Amino acid sequence: MKEKKREGVLDILKKVLFVDILKGLSVTLKYNVSRSVTVRYPDEEKWIPYQRFRGAHTLNRDEEGRELCVACELCVKACPTGCITVVPQEDDTGRGIADRVPKIWKVDLVRCLFCGYCEDACPTTAVRLGRDYELACFNRTDAVRDRERLLRPQEVPEGFEGGMVVSARFERTKEGIRVKPDIWKPRDKDWWKKV
């Protein structure tokens, strides 16, 4: 009987002092003062994937700026979805490493399943799956990337290690919107530790 009475008192005391509420709020309050886990994408931050990541395609050049692609069409042959089109042409002006260069090199990212077989097939390491993962577009034809676009230097260089959040800027230009990362300003090198 007595014990029952004591419990009742404690209960009242807990209620008066908001103990349970504080207990619940403590998690919330703790996160309120701890460092944020959320990536403030796209306005301030952007996740740069690891090197092994397979994003949109990119065509590489050698150190002298010559195109590495020799338009051998092995990537086309290897592609399980048939999303790559290559048409070769002859050009011995020094545009490529051989006198055979692509006249057309395009990839339809809507069809692509990012398996990376094209990379494996490429005898000159011209085609790589880069770290561009922002593939949304308003029009399906916009998802087809042509040679000029693919030859542009990547935002994240091949040698950059990745696996971190860096600061970024959200830009709205005539061509559309994009999130421009600044890879030399890492926000959080070891983001996973926080989770």
Added chain:
Amino acid sequence: MTTGLVTLKINGREVTVREGTLILDAAKEAGFDIPTFCYQANLSGLGSCRMCLVEIEGQRKLQPSCITPVMPDMNVFTETDTVKMTRSAMLEFLLSNHPLDCPVCDKGGECELQDLVYKHGPRKGRFAEDKVRHHDKDYILSPVIVKNANRCVQCMRCVRVCKEVVGRGVLGAVGRGVHQEETSFLRTRLDCDHCGMCIEVCPVGSFMRLPYRYRARPWDLVSARSVCGYCATGCRLTLERRGDTVVRAIANPEDGFNRKLLCARGRFGYDVMNSEERIKTPLVKERDGSFRPVSWDRALELMKEAILRAGPERAAGVASATLTNEELYLFQKFMRKVVGTANMDSTSRWSAESSLKFMEAAGIRGGGTSVYQCAESDVVVVLGGQLSEENPVTDYILRYINGARRNTLVIASPRGMKLDSSAQLSVRTVPATTGAFIAALLKALVEKKEVSMEGMEAVKGLTVEELSGVCGVNADDIRWIAARLLTAGSVGVLAGTDMLRYDDGAEELALLVRLLENTVRDVRVLPLLDRANQRGAWDMGVHPYLEPGYRPAQRRGHDVHGIVELADSGGLGFLYLLGEDVLGLYPDRAGVERALSRVGFLVVQDSFMTGSAPMANLVLPMAMYGEKHGTMTNQEGRVQRMEAVRRPEGEVRTPLETIGRAGNLIEKDFPVVRPGDVWKEIQKQVPGYGEVRGMEAFKGASADQVAELKPSFSYAVPERAEGEFWLLTGNHLFHGARLSQHSGILRELLGGCVVEIGSTAAQRLGVGEGDMVEVEARGYRERLPVRIREGTPDGVAFMPENFDGKDANRFFDKDRVVSTVRIRPYKKQGE
């Protein structure tokens, strides 16, 4: 030849083959595949690549199977460890200098070296030394051939094919050992047939097609088996397209009688299909002379009105002998049943009578004669024409068979030709005197051997000397040929189109064949025709006097000469030119131009704006070879099926569809048909075609005789004033009919008209190769570059009939047997 049989063991399996068979072929028969590089069927054995080494019991060293003939009781092993190791080592040696630039190489994907290394090769190379490099950049050998010597495996196939088959011998091996390079002398541009045989036989990417360079990879291509449309040799070729563009034509060694053989026209003339100059929509002529595009419905309506307005007596049609059997059959059915006329022809160059005689003499209405059987005869006689240029692949076949069998090859023609070098005797006849030449031959035969045969009585009254004076051939040569013919076990006669053109010699040829059949027994006659389906056109009854299957027509119509005369007199209300350029080819240009302008309603259906097309009231676009299904009958009587590689673009339609719809518009029960339906009807209606099955088969014979042949035995030398030239015409080596001038690649080989004369004539005129001369006759003058042809006598000139704007037929006089021209060196002013 001995045909004893030899029994030997290959890998323990017993196999019996003919004596003299190579181990390689015997192994193939036994079911064992031996890899090779330098071996090529029909070429001389070389045994240089050492890929085909096999082990023979009792011999210490491995032996090359591609040059070792079988021996009785041989015990051959092709799959032992030693053999396998040797193959692998040979490939390692080849790869020690082969640049591994497969991604760039056009051969990648269909390369024999790739295939063999994949199958037999080492997985690792042990050579660390630098590779031998002959040059850094690929160099161009001809407008169609590009060369990379670094990739060469020194199999010498190109050198041998060029010498033994093509007969040019412009390629050779420069240097020795690893520094050996198969190329032209000093790597200069080739002056050759540009046939691309070196490309076709090259096992690696050392010789490549320049027009196909970096256009596609083999696995990109969609292919279809077609038949070449440039001459009546009728080579089987495989057309390949990437997207909608046809990018190459190849000869598949597994397919067709021509195996790997094709000439420049066949291998590089495919790009007419891609030409921008093609007619794309129906065009109707306005009052002011310009053309306006119209719909097919409207065009066919206009055609119907014109046919009904003209009536059967005032209508006519000329169809090209390059169309398919189905189209030609339907054309004649349309003309006979719907239009109601027999005024039709399948040529614009010779008369119906001369074609009747030729058909009878050359056995056209009979069953087929294989070109190989004909070429393998003990004595082969080539009569008239310019075989090497008109039918290049027949020339290749004759050359390599002659080289291997060493049979007697005799040529009698007015112009020099490449095949002369293979011939035991090559004589030059005066143009249009083939008849006199054969008559002299007959007389010489009778002199040597008493023959009592119907029709030979008149020959007895002739003398060889007198006839040799007419045809310009030495009497001793004629007697030599006759002696050879009498001792031969078999004789093959190849009869050229000169006989058709000049209505000359067919009667005598028929008599000669009958005589030889009595003495030699085994006689084969092969017509040499210049239009792809000339034989089919005659079979299908596109002839004013003949219905399908050589049945005599109930009512005879006009041939092309009659049609032109009728038109000239204003008596033609409707003329349908289906793929035939009468204006460009009829042997009297001024006359035919006047005649066409007087036709009530002229319909021209063609792929390009031909010479005749601007004169037409209605121009219709036409699909060409590679864009339609059907069958073609070549000069041998071989019926070959062809497939479309792509659909015709836009408004372009096949003649089959056009004729079907036009016929249906006029007569409701004339069906709009597909090629298969017409083929079934042909099989029922045309004797000789009923048994034809599959992709390729010889047609059978049809019984009706088409002409009575009675030689007149009266001959005269065609008129020619002192210093003038007899002007001959025909196809050029790089051009066929009026179509090939639209092929960009062939135009690079020969861009425009030339005039060809012999070296003695050139010396007399003081001109050299490429110099300009002025050709003049009948008030026309033309400045043309000279080509010198060794072996053509003075007084004979040749102009190809293939070029618009420089038409050879301006110089022709219809009333003369052979027209003459004056040729003067042209000097620029101030020189």
